[in-house]
Amino acid sequence: MSFLMELIISLLLLSGGIFVLVGSIGLLRLQDFYVRLHAPTKATTLGLGGVLGASILYMYHLQGYVSINELLITLFLVITAPVTAHILAKVAMHHRVKLMERTRNPELVETSRAQLPPTPIDNSSDDKKAGTNREV
């Protein structure tokens, strides 16, 4: 194997491993479920993309042709990761998972649970209780 090929494969593998590690650290360390959802669904998909790119290059070097399996795995993950994230965010919204304190417009969660269009926020009133924007 030539040095350049090995260097490219190693760099792809290293970037993939670093992205996966960052995504898992984000999953452990972030504060809120909605923020925590952000870390692994992006970073881990990107990290797995790096490992898959390295694997495609290495197998192409080994066999002389690109097998369809890695491309299938890449396609499948790119399609399914946003679907999973969307369904998990929907579950969290309907179960009223606790929000972070800094979250802006938390009353829109109730509007979204009732599937109403978002209403403009009235900042003058102190009554920011949930469900005040229901009269549509």
Add this chain to the structure above:
Amino acid sequence: MLDYTVMLVAVMLCISLVLNLWRLIIGPHIVDRILALDTMYINSIALILLYGIFNQTPLYFEAALLIAMLGFVSSVAFGKYLLRGDIIE
């Protein structure tokens, strides 16, 4: 050089699997646990691909594809169950 890189990336993936397991154990809500399980599926796919590179064989790609499909279907089934109380209505 590639051998050392594969070893290093394997160590990184194992550390991230342990971190995901920690979130799976302590997760305050059940959605956190489902998310941690889904991330563990994806990280184990990466580990299997790495093992395929290490052994210089393309045999493990079918296993990775199978794990990807099962992980997606199980995560969506968990989500649908929590959302609707039933998986297939």
